[in-house]
Amino acid sequence: xxxxxxxxxxxxxxxxxxxxxxxxxxxxxxxxxxxxxxxxxxxxxxxxxxxxxxxxxxxxxxxxxxxxxxxxxxxxxxxxxxxxxxxx
Amino acid sequence: xxxxxxxxxxxxxxxxxxxxxxxxxxxxxxxxxxxxxxxxxxxxxxxxxxxxxxxxxxxxxxxxxxxxxxxxxxxxxxxxxxxxxxxx
DNA sequence: TAAAAATACTCCATAGGTATTTTAT
DNA sequence: ATAAAATACCTATGGAGTATTTTTA
Numbered sequence: 327x328x329x330x331x332x333x334x335x336x337x338x339x340x341x342x343x344x345x346x347x348x349x350x351x352x353x354x355x356x357x358x359x360x361x362x363x364x365x366x367x368x369x370x371x372x373x374x375x376x377x378x379x380x381x382x383x384x385x386x387x388x389x390x391x392x393x394x395x396x397x398x399x400x401x402x403x404x405x406x407x408x409x410x411x412x413x414x
Numbered sequence: 415x416x417x418x419x420x421x422x423x424x425x426x427x428x429x430x431x432x433x434x435x436x437x438x439x440x441x442x443x444x445x446x447x448x449x450x451x452x453x454x455x456x457x458x459x460x461x462x463x464x465x466x467x468x469x470x471x472x473x474x475x476x477x478x479x480x481x482x483x484x485x486x487x488x489x490x491x492x493x494x495x496x497x498x499x500x501x502x
Numbered sequence: 503t504a505a506a507a508a509t510a511c512t513c514c515a516t517a518g519g520t521a522t523t524t525t526a527t
Numbered sequence: 528a529t530a531a532a533a534t535a536c537c538t539a540t541g542g543a544g545t546a547t548t549t550t551t552a
Binding site for chain 3: 343344345346355356358359360363376378379381
Binding site for chain 3: 528529530531532533534535536537538539540541542543544545546547548549550551552
């Protein structure tokens, strides 16, 4: 599990669309599709429900969305904290 | 910034050694060296002080060590939470 | 039939190992 | 002289795009 996968998953979860998220991020839709598949494989269960053209979150996806957001926010804060730490 | 880089950085920070951490993780020492270099490049400042055979943390490194630990722990919790979420 | 997701195929970037060089003790 | 870190070099893996197939609304 890598941060980039979480970034892509979140974009898909928020857009409720693989291709929509791909457009927003300027990547191909196969990139969003594979990132989510890889997460599902690693975590051992589906995260999103694909019903025709509709993408929705199942319980595991809801958990991931909530927590992934926190982790990515923290990672961003961390970057800023390091950047503004004293030189040495 | 990716979780794998944080894992490698933490191992180096804790071992106070690039090669020691590499041995623990069963990777080559060039892997630990480059992971830390990449982080330093991305974050815009040195994280570790290399003085001869001694590796120590500077303030930025201290911040990163503390926060990276939290993020990795959270990522681990997240995995467990998803794995134990209800099927759907 | 149109729009989106999955996937096969391909290519290229880069992650990682080995070997070498540099540095400090 | 030795041990560790940096780095040049090379290779293989996997990430990402394109094109195609599948699905369903």
